[in-house]
Amino acid sequence: MAGFKAAFIIEAIKLLKKKKIIAAAILSIFAVVIGQIAVTAIKHGLGLRVAGSTEFPFLVLSIFSYTILPLFATFVAIDMFSGEFSSNTMKITLTRPVSRFGVFSAKVLNLALFICSNLVFVMILSLLAGFLFNMSSVSLLGFVRVVLSYMATFFPVFVFSLLVVLLSNLLRGGLAVFFLAIIAFIAFNFLDIVFSSYSSFFITSMFDWYTLWISESINVYKILRQVLIMLGCGIMLFTAGYYLFDRKDI
Amino acid sequence: MHKAIEITELTKVYSNGRGISNMNLTIDQGDIFGFLGPNGAGKTTAMKVMAGLMRPDRGDVKIFGASVIDDYVNAMKHVGCIIETAESYPYLSANENLKLFARFYPHVDQKRIDECLEITGLLKYKNEKSRKFSLGMKQRLGVAAAILSKPKLLILDEPLNGLDVEGIIEMRKLIKQLVHESGTTFFISSHLIHDVELTCTRIGVVYGGQLINVDYTHNILSNYSSLENYFISEVDRNGRV
Amino acid sequence: MKLSKKGITALSFTLGACLFVSTAFADTLLGSGYDQLKGSAKNTASQMEKGLDSYTIEALYALKDNGQTLYEESNTNKFDAQKQASENTSVTQVSSGNTTTNYSYTDQKHSIWKNGTDDKYYVTEFPEDEVRGKMFASPFNAKGAPEIEKIVDALVGNLKDYVQAEERADGGRVYSGSLSEAQVPAVVNAVSSFGIKQMINEQGRMQRDAKMPEIESDIFVKKVVGTAAENKSGLLENVTGEVILSGKDKNGTQHDLTLNIVLKLSNIGNTKITMPDLTGANVENVTDSGGFSSKFVGKYKNNIITEKDGKFIKIGERNLEITSMDKDKVTGKYHETVKPGFEAEYGDKYNFTFEYNPKRSNSMSTFTYTNSKGEQENGQLYPGGSGKIYLELNIKMIDSNSYQSNNQQYYDGEFSRVFED
Numbered sequence: 001m002a003g004f005k006a007a008f009i010i011e012a013i014k015l016l017k018k019k020k021i022i023a024a025a026i027l028s029i030f031a032v033v034i035g036q037i038a039v040t041a042i043k044h045g046l047g048l049r050v051a052g053s054t055e056f057p058f059l060v061l062s063i064f065s066y067t068i069l070p071l072f073a074t075f076v077a078i079d080m081f082s083g084e085f086s087s088n089t090m091k092i093t094l095t096r097p098v099s100r101f102g103v104f105s106a107k108v109l110n111l112a113l114f115i116c117s118n119l120v121f122v123m124i125l126s127l128l129a130g131f132l133f134n135m136s137s138v139s140l141l142g143f144v145r146v147v148l149s150y151m152a153t154f155f156p157v158f159v160f161s162l163l164v165v166l167l168s169n170l171l172r173g174g175l176a177v178f179f180l181a182i183i184a185f186i187a188f189n190f191l192d193i194v195f196s197s198y199s200s201f202f203i204t205s206m207f208d209w210y211t212l213w214i215s216e217s218i219n220v221y222k223i224l225r226q227v228l229i230m231l232g233c234g235i236m237l238f239t240a241g242y243y244l245f246d247r248k249d250i
Numbered sequence: 251m252h253k254a255i256e257i258t259e260l261t262k263v264y265s266n267g268r269g270i271s272n273m274n275l276t277i278d279q280g281d282i283f284g285f286l287g288p289n290g291a292g293k294t295t296a297m298k299v300m301a302g303l304m305r306p307d308r309g310d311v312k313i314f315g316a317s318v319i320d321d322y323v324n325a326m327k328h329v330g331c332i333i334e335t336a337e338s339y340p341y342l343s344a345n346e347n348l349k350l351f352a353r354f355y356p357h358v359d360q361k362r363i364d365e366c367l368e369i370t371g372l373l374k375y376k377n378e379k380s381r382k383f384s385l386g387m388k389q390r391l392g393v394a395a396a397i398l399s400k401p402k403l404l405i406l407d408e409p410l411n412g413l414d415v416e417g418i419i420e421m422r423k424l425i426k427q428l429v430h431e432s433g434t435t436f437f438i439s440s441h442l443i444h445d446v447e448l449t450c451t452r453i454g455v456v457y458g459g460q461l462i463n464v465d466y467t468h469n470i471l472s473n474y475s476s477l478e479n480y481f482i483s484e485v486d487r488n489g490r491v
Numbered sequence: 492m493k494l495s496k497k498g499i500t501a502l503s504f505t506l507g508a509c510l511f512v513s514t515a516f517a518d519t520l521l522g523s524g525y526d527q528l529k530g531s532a533k534n535t536a537s538q539m540e541k542g543l544d545s546y547t548i549e550a551l552y553a554l555k556d557n558g559q560t561l562y563e564e565s566n567t568n569k570f571d572a573q574k575q576a577s578e579n580t581s582v583t584q585v586s587s588g589n590t591t592t593n594y595s596y597t598d599q600k601h602s603i604w605k606n607g608t609d610d611k612y613y614v615t616e617f618p619e620d621e622v623r624g625k626m627f628a629s630p631f632n633a634k635g636a637p638e639i640e641k642i643v644d645a646l647v648g649n650l651k652d653y654v655q656a657e658e659r660a661d662g663g664r665v666y667s668g669s670l671s672e673a674q675v676p677a678v679v680n681a682v683s684s685f686g687i688k689q690m691i692n693e694q695g696r697m698q699r700d701a702k703m704p705e706i707e708s709d710i711f712v713k714k715v716v717g718t719a720a721e722n723k724s725g726l727l728e729n730v731t732g733e734v735i736l737s738g739k740d741k742n743g744t745q746h747d748l749t750l751n752i753v754l755k756l757s758n759i760g761n762t763k764i765t766m767p768d769l770t771g772a773n774v775e776n777v778t779d780s781g782g783f784s785s786k787f788v789g790k791y792k793n794n795i796i797t798e799k800d801g802k803f804i805k806i807g808e809r810n811l812e813i814t815s816m817d818k819d820k821v822t823g824k825y826h827e828t829v830k831p832g833f834e835a836e837y838g839d840k841y842n843f844t845f846e847y848n849p850k851r852s853n854s855m856s857t858f859t860y861t862n863s864k865g866e867q868e869n870g871q872l873y874p875g876g877s878g879k880i881y882l883e884l885n886i887k888m889i890d891s892n893s894y895q896s897n898n899q900q901y902y903d904g905e906f907s908r909v910f911e912d
Contacts, residue, residue: 003323003354005353006353007354010350013350014339017339017341017342018341043708043709046685047688047706047708047709047710047738048680048681048685048688048710048711049684049708049709049710049711055672055673055677058673058677059677062676062677087337087340088334088335088337089338089339091301091333091337092337092338092351094302095302095303095326095329095331095333096326096351096354097322097323097324097326097327097329097354098323098326098354099322099323100322102323142673145673192645193641193642193644193645194641196644196645197519197522198515198519200514200516200518200519201515201519205648205649206649208648208649209649211650211652211653211674212649212652214674215652215674216653216671216674217655217669219652219655222518225514225517225518225521226518228510229510229511229514229515229518231507231510232506232510232511232512232513232514233507233511234507235503235504235506235510236504236507236508236510236511237507238507239500239503239504240504242500243500243504246500247305249298249303249304249305250298250303
């Protein structure tokens, strides 16, 4: 695809140059440190081992995947679309010899890369923290499970961020998109509780689907269904987002 | 002679009724086309469609034979443009901005970037963040970005905006030089009649979303005492209809 | 054929939407093993409440520390809906090896109870007309249960799929699930570990012979395993569960506390309950009269006390005599004597006879008596342990569930039995 590579590198450099990525990194470190302090405090205060060395990353993941990660994915997605539309910088890339599909997919791919790297960053941090504080309980299987879980968490969060992409191509104001994304996130979680039997329709209910990957007896069909749901939802959101992006008059 | 731009039956109407309707225009290679018209006449709209930022309701624009609607990538391969305002990423320096844009054109290297910075007089501000630039400096950066790839066609919307007298003179010089050296075609919009008269070889007048007349500058000047008189008479004639 | 850009976009969107909606629907319809198990449990509970004629439930709880039994309890419950009868045998064994057996039998007319410490049957007879509660109530129909169910469902989240259902050849189903340390959500782990730790501490204080290990640090849920077998008519017949909690005691010794639970539903439709043969057995009749029985007949005394010059002094006595104790009827006399010189200070003395009809169903039942001014007042009587009776006088009823008592100063209401040597 002509120009895609250039558009992709441009998006990546833009992302790296922004302060958001530093904020995300600092907050991630913060979350891991606070988590470790809490675990240590509970261990010494109440005598409970909330998390051993390989369980600590799961504890971090279960909180991280519902807070910082989707929040920053939302920030980045809004910045890439709403932000560039309103600051008029969108036309810089759009008047170059690259199709809109190229620009759109370059942006989405960078969003994916951001989510990925944030996950990897937190995984390494939490693994390190776990090893440092609980040397006694290290196992290879645990390590493999941690890597698997963090990898699995990427998909639902990415699909959710595609929803944010769609919203930021639908609405003009970045703030409106942000609030709508938050409302959607809360609403999904709420509906998931009220209509728990229909939880397959709410993408946020899959944020903790990594539990399926680390189960003793892996339920392949369930995982396959979840993958198909996310794939379908992802294709749908990506296409809808692209359609709006392509039709947009700058 | 090859056609640089072919605009056929181009129509784009906004919800408020303004826009352009049924515009037909052909620009030959080597032309310096002046797109003249009052504010709100539809100049920017036409140029946005040409640059692919907007999708027309009807009609097509072909640049060097490639349609901007169906074959955008090839159409834009040899085009540099500034539409409405010259934009750059404020959190990057002038050099970094140009380096990013250069990624779309494999043949552009750091030497060419420095060359463009030299031409536009920005070399000494090379490593300053464009956030701190004045309007004129941003405009110069925009020009540098537009000429970076040595395009065969330059679409410039109000290129003299924010430039000081020195800048305007340099700009004029640059246009003449590019035409002379590499046969670059220009499509320049402006509401400054005097500048258009001095630089452009061909002039089109837009009024109320319609292209009302196209003629060569020397033809106009042989019939009218100045371009200004021509413009007023054209607009007047049209306004009465 | 070349598709236009619009066509590809529409096609791709439709494809994605179809894939999403159809799989999500399929997923919803298929449900999880957890949902099936829940449905099955609900069905079983409601069948047990209404529908099954008779059945036997066996429950076994065992708590082990590193394989050593700390506590074991087995419970056999038999229910017969037609006879409205139930029978319960429970055997408890603690780590010292001591075993206690409790037995009880209930039908529409009788309630027979026997505990392991004394070899004696306590028999209560009910009046015919009394409406009695259900023998078994489904916990899913309890108040607030649907809300709790929703919250639990949400908390379980994707762990739902840890429950796997397998079809059996005979049409039944087997559910199984297991969670190891990493899979137990941290919050659940922390809360349950803390809860169990507290429970162990309390148990240790209450039952000195239980020999609970005092685990103090590194406590965590190590493993949770469960299975359930469903028969072809959709009833859960055999449910087992195992929770392993790990921790270290003061000396750093590792302890694995294992809690095993086995529930069995059996003999559906052919459970037979027979009333125990009481001929020749040591039987004590307990009247169903607010805890009163004939052994409470006798005299009781309570001192009238006052405080003078910084000392408690006795100024008289309150005397209560229970003259007879029949079914649903207690009669007695009450009078107060005050030492000379204190009459003015004490005020009016009570002197009355009464008849009290306590009702089992109403804990607020009272009796009326006449005070020295000829006015009607209300009083209440409770039996106490070790031959004591509690009496409250001059009660003002506020409504059917609450009252206000107007006791005199230095009156505790406790009457001690006067034994004649």
